[in-house]
Structure formats: C-alpha cells, structure tokens
Amino acid sequence: MTATLVLQDVARHFGGVPAVDKLSLQVPAGQITGLIGPNGAGKTTVVNLITGLLHLSSGKVLLDGRDVSRDEAPELARAGVARTFQNIRLVPDASVLENVVAGFHRHEKAGLWANLLGLPSARAEAKRLNERAMALLERFGMTALAEHRAGGLSYGHQRRIEMMRALATEPRLLLLDEPVAGMNDAEAESLAGIFRSVAASGVAVLLIEHNMRFVMSLCAHLYVLASGRLIAEGLPEAVGRDPKVVEAYLGA
C-alpha cells in the first residue's frame, strides 16, 4: 500500500547552500513516523516544503500517490495536510472554544454572506461546529476550560488547543513540529497518549523532534537528518545505537 506521504529526493537550497539534500522518506497512515536531527539539520525546512510554505529546489512530494510538489499551502490544507508550529500560534484573547472553532474553516458550508446576514443556515452551521469543537475538547480533557481565555492557560494546555485546531480539519497527514519542546516529562507523556490515539484513528503522523528519548518511545520508524542529509533510518532502537547518529548528536 502507498504511504500517505512520500518524499522522493527532495532538496531545497538557500542561495546555493543546501538546507535539505536529496531526502526520501515515507509516512504511512496509522502510525507515528519520526524525523529527528540536531539543531539546524533541516527539519523545519522539510515541514515547510511538505506544507507548501517553501518551494522545492528539486525532487517530488506525493500525497496519497498524487504529485503535490507544486501545490500551494491552501491547496495542501484542503487536501488534508495539517501542522502544528514550533512556536504556538493561537488567538490569545479568544476562548479555548473559539480557537478550536477557528480550525474548522475549511469545512464551513454556509458562505460568508449567510454569516454576515445572520441567516438560519449560518446559525445552524455555527451550532454544529460548536458541538464538534466540544467533542474535541472532551477528547483532550479540556471541557471545563472551554470558555477560558486561551492566552491565560499553561503551555501544555495551549499545545492541546493547537492540536485540536489541527485535528478540526480532519487531516490525513498531521505534522507535529517539536510539539513537546519546553515541557516536562509528565506533560510530554500525557501529550504522547494523544498523539498515539490520533495515529491509531488512521492519520499519518510525522513527528519532528530533537528530543531522542521522546521519539524513541513513540515512533514506529525513524529518519535522522544531519546537515540536510539523511544519515540513518529504521526501527528506533537500531537507529539509537547507530554510531553515525550518536556522533551527530554528541557533535551538535
């Protein structure tokens, strides 16, 4: 079966300097795939290439077997690609619920005019989206915080809101860019459970991290980047023992 996401010899140069060089990888549905590497390895560049924020210098990106190498970010979002950012991006003064509802944009059926005119179809749609957002809040154990100001919550809770917003689009592929950076082990572990359940529901998850220990416990398959190149791939234990990987991390 074709993996949800396939990269074939993907490269991106900045002024002749390669940030990512001939990277090939696969992200299948139903499991978490890890992309790790020391600072500056090219991980965020890969995410930006997959989501259409950056264009490829060469190579191909396939989504469900379709070449999406030249698609722009909005088309990719509509095709089912969602991401979280290294720095959390929420509307701090809006409530938790409002932030999650904002994630439904691409599924909103009633048009802008219906909304502006306050038509019943728009009100019914708003009610439906609220209910779906509340179902997500329940899954993330945040029902009691629905009306709280998002910006006033802990880092772990803000991360959850960001995840809910990404999941509101019902993505086929979810890219998590260093989702547990700055969290303690207990917080990271509770998010790990959520990542597992998202993958188990059939989503292809690509986890970008430089925390090796966290990735080891979560991923079915690991890819290791250093200076834009793939230096190792395989099962987490084998990759963790690979002298090239150990050296890349110690040397970083």
Ligand SMILES: Nc1ncnc2c1ncn2[C@@H]1O[C@H](COP(=O)(O)OP(=O)(O)OP(=O)(O)O)[C@@H](O)[C@H]1O
């Ligand atoms: N817009 C850009 N212009 C020029 N160089 C860039 C640009 N974006 C990234 N780079 C360079 O590409 C390389 C890879 O950067 P990238 O941010 O992808 O690494 P990373 O693995 O995500 O690092 P970190 O873990 O620190 O976020 C770095 O050398 C960086 O300086």
